[in-house]
Amino acid sequence: MDRLQTRELAYFVAVAEELHFGRAAERLGIAQPPLSRAISRLERRMGVPLLERNSRKVTLTPAGEVFLTESRRALDAVDAAVRRAQRAGRPASRLVLVMKPGGDCGLLPDILAAYETDPDAVPVDIVLCSAHECAGVIRDGRADVGLLHRSNTDLTGLDIEELLTEDQVVVLPHSHHLADRVSVCLADLAGETMPHWSADPHNTPNRLSVRDVGQLMQLIALGRAIAVVPASVRGQLRDDLTCVPVTDAQPTTLILAWPQGHRASALAAFVRTATTVAAHRQQTPSRVKRRRIHAT
Structure with missing residues (x-):
């Protein structure tokens, strides 16, 4: 089989994500009939069905699910190669x-x-x-x-290269009832409001959305949240905050x-x-x- 073109992968990814040929064609800026023909040619070349189609819906076959994952990865790799080559070709390397x-x-x-x-x-x-x-x-x-x-x-x-392994501490305002403790355990922090970063998809109860470290420290100082962080944060604390070792928190690397x-x-x-x-x-x-x- 001849090597697939990135255009074919992009066509398939659009259909697989939309699960609708009309929407996929609109997203790609092409007409629907050429898109349908391109996907059919792709399936014939590969020798496996990638999509199940009927008059009501489009679904992925097991082969299609695997191919979607690999196609995304391949397209991302091509985009990454272009960005790196563009940077490498600039007069001043950085x-x-x-x-x-x-x-x-x-x-x-x-x-x-x-x-x-x-x-x-x-x-x-x-x-x-x-x-x-x-x-x-x-x-x-x-x-x-x-x-x-x-x-x-x-x-x-x-x-990767491992650089530094640290124990963790909890950052608290001086007024917090745990602020004078020599150490705490995770059970002591149950029910406390913890931060989650705005881009973190795992939004759970008792989590306060934050965008940056400065915002987080302000919220802790106001008593709105606490945070379990690497022990090196001690050197960056504001005067109105303190930190206490968390004895059973997993070290962070x-x-x-x-x-x-x-x-x-x-x-x-x-x-x-x-x-x-x-x-x-x-x-x-x-x-x-x-x-x-x-x-x-």
């Missing part, structure tokens, strides 16, 4: 780093300062977004590397992530620098798992 606001465990200033001294270093642009968006921003080519937290992060298609297989010299230098700075900060190098990358 490295784009993505992270959530305050999500560097206090490491980034030292990493950037040390990176500037590396002969392979290039200027670094920083993109801030929610924790749930960061990995996708790397995968789709908008960023070259990211500082992420391992828990609840889909790392598909990424290489800060990782560096980049597209799988990428070995550019500027990226390799950034990974080397970040792991060195993190090892120095943690002062227990044995806990930092290293998988070095080499420039080609």
Whole structure:
């Protein structure tokens, strides 16, 4: 079978998502008959039915469900390749780093300062977004590397380096009844209002929507919420807030992530620098798992 074209994948994805040929054709800006013929040709070439059609509805076959997932992934990879090539072709090379606001465990200033001294270093642009968006921003080519937290992060298609593992603390206003405790456990926090980031799809009861760290800290100071966060936040607290160790909260691991297989010299230098700075900060190098990358 000849290699499929991205146009064919885009046609199929539109139909599979809309489950309606008319709406899919309108979305694609083409007439419905050519779209129907294109999908039929695609099924013949592949030798499997992708859609079940009748006069009332369109549904995906098991093969169609698999092909939808893989087609989205393939189209995303093409888009990412274009973005990375466009950035690489610009006269002044730059490295784009993505992270959530305050999500560097206090490491980034030292990493950037040390990176500037590396002969392979290039200027670094920083993109801030929610924790749930960061990995996708790397995968789709908008960023070259990211500082992420391992828990609840889909790392598909990424290489990673663990930088720092921290215990967690709860941030409280001084007036909170737990503020004077030496430590707390998660059960002590039951019923408290916790934050969820605006882009977080898991909106649950007792969760207050927040957009950034500054807003979160203001809400905590007002007694509207509390937050369980990595212990490094201690160095960034406002005077009207305090933090208490949470003894049974799972430690959180800060990782560096980049597209799988990428070995550019500027990226390799950034990974080397970040792991060195993190090892120095943690002062227990044995806990930092290293998988070095080499420039080609």
